[in-house]
Amino acid sequence: MEVLKAGLFTSIQDLGRTGYQKYGVIVSGVMDAFSLRIANLLVGNPEPEAVMEITMVGPHLKVKKNTMIAITGADLSPMIAGERVPMWRPVYITQDTILQFGACKIGCRTYLAVAGGYNIKAVMGSKSTYLRAGIGGFSGRALSKGDVLQVLPVKDQQRPFIKKLQKNNQTKNFVSSLWYVPEPLGLASSNNIVIRVTRGNEFSLFDAASQKNFFEKSFQITTQSDRMGYRLSGDALTLENPTEMLSEAVTFGTIQIPPDGQPIILLADCQTTGGYPKIAQVARVDLTILAQSKPGQLIHFSEISLQEAEDLYIKREIYLQKIKRTIALYVN
Amino acid sequence: MIFSEDRCINESITMMPLGETGITVSFGKTIAQDIHRQVKAFANYLEQHPFLGMVEYITSFCSVTVYYDPLQVRSIAHKQTGGSGSLSYQIVAGILQEMFAMVNLNVENKTNLVRIPVCYGGEFGQDLEYVAAYHKLSVQNVIDIHTSGRYLVYMIGFAPGFPYVGGMSPQIATPRRSSPRLSIPKGSVGIAGTQTGVYPIETPGGWQLIGRTPLALFQPDSKIPSLLQAGDIIEFYSITYEEYQAYEKGGCS
């Protein structure tokens, strides 16, 4: 695959680099793990395989060899020769075809999985791009014009399905399956989003007004946001007594309150430890909603219990297992 | 919150969730060698005896945070106990509780001494003169004080391979720069307040830079990608500019 236009920010990410946080190595990985896993299931890849994470304005890519792909996440109007490429299903593309993405109206990030996976060297067990350290992914950076990505050969069990799809392709430069995963993200075009959270370790250290405001007021995502974290603006949240905190572990979804009282939601590229009070933790399933939100949108936090958060997590895992089994029926 | 008591010292640990996939075991609230020793002992035990469903752990000044997969934890517990539908947080807390009861937290950990060569001042240590003037010391005084310390690595965080270090002499403790630099070269040795440390990768930062080391603190292609680990003791020693160049050319670490 050749990058003709890079788009706003396109990088290679998988489910993250685990096992090395004790050495200060961040997890990184995709912002929307749900969309990544479905994309991989659709092309018959192992779930954690690396994909292209496309942000807000998509790339123009030249597919140089016959390839089967799947596109999930936000709708960035994927097109081939002026025709819309359907999302959430496997698509077979013939060689020398240009796949182009536009800009997104709803959502923020799109995922492009390729059958066989991208030929990217794993660093510390992961193909994710660690931008700050300049390692992993495609040369440790976002993709730029002229980059060429190799695709690994597909596994034997993937071949029969690809052949089936290929047979349906008469004259067009792409063909998609008739079946698809119904878009599970439920992205609304509304400017207001609700994020479910559990209370953080330092929630009780905040004064009564702040505790109340955290759940009652809305916070806007500022443009000073990126894969490391979303900086929000809204009513300042203050501690009952100013406290110097020692650095402790933080993770994707931790909501910190720095001295200026404006919340920061830590995301995929966050550091392994932090020294600001943690007011709440985003429920893992809602990291998907966060990954698909953009600067300008308003966030309203809703409290749930740890039990509810865990139940939601398990429910999603069960859904993914169901999808996997269903796809297997169509593919085999 | 779950409390437990150490048999010997009669201290308690507290456990708190970090979302539904993490649990933080806290041994205290201050930077202290005995708290650090307990943290290290517990972490070592986890390293040797990971439980099923555990993803990884990380240590900080006073706590150990364990990350786990709720689905795995619940399914394994389900198989073992016939399924009581327990919250995976509670299951993990229970496992860690048992470990805590078994671990000897007062064992003296074998410490690893790491000597770090530093070329002080000049282009490598642009703030060395400022630090000296701030304390009304000579530049050589500052170097002597910095190199005479034995520094305990409490934890690795902030950046890959970056050590949070204790034991720096207050004689050279200097506040951060009022305006941080946009980019600090890899290997820079600095002071910020009572902390000293080395930048393992190029990042923006507000530390007072006093020198640079040719050692690579972050080694992404090694099995253990960090030169330093929590519990190591660091000593800095001064090298000349020529020795620095030779070190870099020789490529030894």
Place this chain on the structure above:
Amino acid sequence: MFTIEELKELIGILDKSSLERLELEQEGTKLILVKGVVLKNQEAPLLESCQTSPEIVNEKLEQESEIDLHKILSPVVGTFYMAAEPGAKPFVTIGQKVLPETVVGVVEVMKLFNEVEAQVEGEVVEILAKDGDFIEYGQPLFLIQTK
């Protein structure tokens, strides 16, 4: 399109007011009336000189509606900048000719910069957003006059 009666009324209003300039937009037609335009060597009263303007203005508008005005919309939400860096020369100025690939501005979001291209060939007639403005997705940024 404004009728002669409407124009006469507008001129009357403008004349009686202390305003010097009146700009109106109605369904794609823009009308600009300027008071006190001094025609060389003429001492004609204001009203008369203004009376000559409506015909001229209308004619101009007719001409303009034959020419296409293309709006360049922002491809992302973010902060709009006219130049690559603060203090640098702006990408384009009013009157400048552009080609489809000409970069006319930049929108910054999440510390990433998105170059906005003209997408058409023509001349920049208006800049619709200010340097540093927060822009919504699809918000018009420039008006380009195409042939």
